[in-house]
Amino acid sequence: MFQDKKAGIIKTASWGSYFLITLFAPEIARESRPGQFLMIRVSDSLNPLLRRPLSIHNRSGQEVEIFFQVAGEGTKLLAQKNAGDFLDILGPCGQGFSLKPEFKDQEIFCVGGGRGLAPLYFLARELQAAGARPVIFYGGQTLSDLPLKKRLEEAGWETHCSTDDGSSGFRGLVTRLVEKELTRRKPYYLFACGPEAMMASLAKICQTAVLPAEFSLESIMGCGLGACWGCARKIKKNGEIKYLRICQDGPVFPAEEIIWPGD
Amino acid sequence: MVDLSVDLGFLKLKNPVIAASGTFGYGLEFQPLYDLNLLGGLVVKGLYFKPREGNPPPRLAETPGGLINSIGLQGIGVEAFGREVLPRLAGLKTAVIANVCGEEEEEYARVAEYLSQQAGLAALELNISCPNVRKGGKCPAQDPEATYRTVKRVQQVSSLPLITKLSPNVTDITAVALAAQEAGSQAVSLVNTFLALAIDLRTRKPKLGNVLGGLSGPAIKPLALRMVFEVAKKIEIPVIGLGGIFNAQDALEFMVAGASAVQVGTANFVNPLACPEIIKGIEDWAKSQGISSLSEIVGSLKV
Structure with a gap:
């Protein structure tokens, strides 16, 4: 787990509301596994306040990519970043997909x-x-x-x-x-x-x-580190349904363990 | 050389910066990012006697400069904490403080009694002020008499120093602070979050699953600062200030208002290195001002 306060944007690409950002982040790239995510500060200001959790889309050498759609204020600000800008990123967060x-x-x-x-x-x-x-x-x-x-x-x-x-x-x-x-x-x-x-x-x-x-799974998150329990979701583990943290216990869960709204 | 240490009387901290309860997990979550021994102290997530499920999601809503949460003190319970977590915190060279919760007085007492029999804790913080868990009534911190009773009851069963955490959701916070002092609390920490509401206009529903939540972050800083100022003037025991502290300047302002130490909460989410950076910032400021001991600035507001 690393906080890289100055991860340089190498390039960006966009298609309508979809964006791809390539970042230079050697330590994070080295440790990343598929299904893990980054907590990204989208602005230096206090609005929006929280970091945005975004999946790691690709890793290539010392670079990581994020792919996202503009869905609100945070991603809108992120979409305005250009090559040469820097991002404050934290990661890799969470448990990834199982690779058996x-x-x-x-x-x-x-x-x-x-x-x-x-x-x-x-x-x-x-x-x-x-x-x-x-x-x-x-x-x-x-x-x-x-x-x-x-x-x-x-x-x-x-x-x-x-x-x-x-x-x-x-x-x-x-x-x-x-x-x-x-x-x-x-x-x-x-x-x-x-x-x-x-x-x-x-x-x-x-x-x-x-x-x-x-x-x-996706959720609004406070810390991304498992400390605040703000991203809890009902998950069935060993027959018992309880709130687990999407950020730390997930974001990847076995399909049969996830409790869906309306279940 | 600046002496950053802070003497609360019952507890000496290596510096005035404490990670606030509820934002710092059980302490271990931030360990991959920095050495926890840099901290003046850390307060673990609130502990009830039994494990607790917490509130329905969504549990977080952002506001300009603020965060409304309704976690509902989900947690593993005090026995699991004592068995599984505390031994891993015991080796730390920082003040580990447990946050004590209860549905009623007796539960506060049971949790405090259990914790005071464990090794490794520097103090207890009595959480009589969480806005998210009230059961058809007020939390003790909204009433001086209930505050007095709860503090008194915990004092009877616990040998650890007691910090009472106060709620800002009151008309006169100084009355509650005085009640805590009178009941024997060794310090007070303030403020907990402000009861708040966020609405999704499109659906006309509350943004939080539990309807109301507690507002924290820079949005509440001036309010918290005012309350620390008012309380510090009225009581003899030390005040630990919190509420929207995001940088060294914020922390120092709380000390000037009368806080002997500070807690940093929501900032840990925005900048996980907030606490060590604030400590460094305080040191740099003190050096630049020729201040040799931080106690010089506590309550130094010129009015």
């Missing part, structure tokens, strides 16, 4: 909804490096919600896209696309990150298919 030795030679589904693709790129790269075969499912409302489609295809991974309006790939929800694919083949494991409704639905699909899965 038995994934070798197995097919692993990685399902991302919109900005939820953020942690899955790093994950797919590590899966591939470990000899597994990542299969990507990438869903959005419309084509412009799939800015990383080309990048995924260039990485050489089997990639399935879906859009609500059919402007790219399968017309309909990405969960429906996964469900369809599951009638044809069964992967060894599934990882996902995306909107709550997507993950709640995917949890049921995985349960029916008896497919082990892990999901990465």
Whole structure:
């Protein structure tokens, strides 16, 4: 865990409301694992006050990337940063996705909804490096919600896209696309990150298919270190439901342990 | 050479900066980031006798310069703390202070009694002022008599020095501070958070799962400073000041207002290195002012 007060922005890219920032942060890059996140100070002022938790999208040598969508005041400020600016970042935070030795030679589904693709790129790269075969499912409302489609295809991974309006790939929800694919083949494991409704639905699909899965959750956070308990969420561990910290006990949890609103 | 140490009478701190309860976990969470021995002290998260589930999420809402929280004192309970956490804090060369909670007087007493039998604690902070856990009534810190009774009851069962943490959600905080002093508290810390509300206009729902929460951060600093000033004038026991301290200047202002030491809370989230940086900033300031001992500035406000 490191606080880098002056992580230099090497480059930025944007597609509509989606942004990619590449940062020089050697210590954090060295320790990062897929599914972990950074706590990022988006402004020197006291408004907004809290850091923003953002998934580590990629690591390359001494660099880390973050991929995000403008969703509020904090991400709006972050989106205005340019190459040459510095960011105060803390990380890597949280527990990442499990990377099990038995994934070798197995097919692993990685399902991302919109900005939820953020942690899955790093994950797919590590899966591939470990000899597994990542299969990507990438869903959005419309084509412009799939800015990383080309990048995924260039990485050489089997990639399935879906859009609500059919402007790219399968017309309909990405969960429906996964469900369809599951009638044809069964992967060894599934990882996902995306909107709550997507993950709640995917949890049921995985349960029916008896497919082990892990999901990465999002929350407002105070510290990102497990100290404040501000990001608590109901999780079922060993048959007992209790509030766990998304920042420290997660952000990745086994799908069957997550309690969904309305459950 | 500046002497940063602070003598509270019952407790000597190597410097006046204490990490505040509720923002610093059980102390160990910040260990990967810096040496905890740099701190004057640290106050662990509030402890009830039994483990506690806490409030429904969302538990945090931001406001300009502020943070409203409604954690609800989720925690592992005092026995698990004594068994699993305290032994890991015991080797620290900083004042480890436990924050004592209770649903009613007897629970405060049970928690305090248990803790006073453990090794490794420098003092207890009596949390009679959390705005998030009231059960159909007021917390003791909103009433001088209830404050007196709770402090007195804890004094009977605990041999550790007692710091009573006061609520700002009162008309006259000095009356409550006097009651704590009269009951035998060795110090008071103030202020806890201000009861607050944040609304999502789109849904017309409260932003917090528990409707109301406690406001902290720079937004409350002038209010907290005023209360520290008022209380320090009225009581004999030391005052530990807190409320929106984000840098050395804030900390020093609290000392000038009458605080013998300070606590840093919400700043730990925004800048995890806030406490060590504030300590360094205090030292630099004292050097630049030719101040050899920090006690010189406590209560030095010129009015």
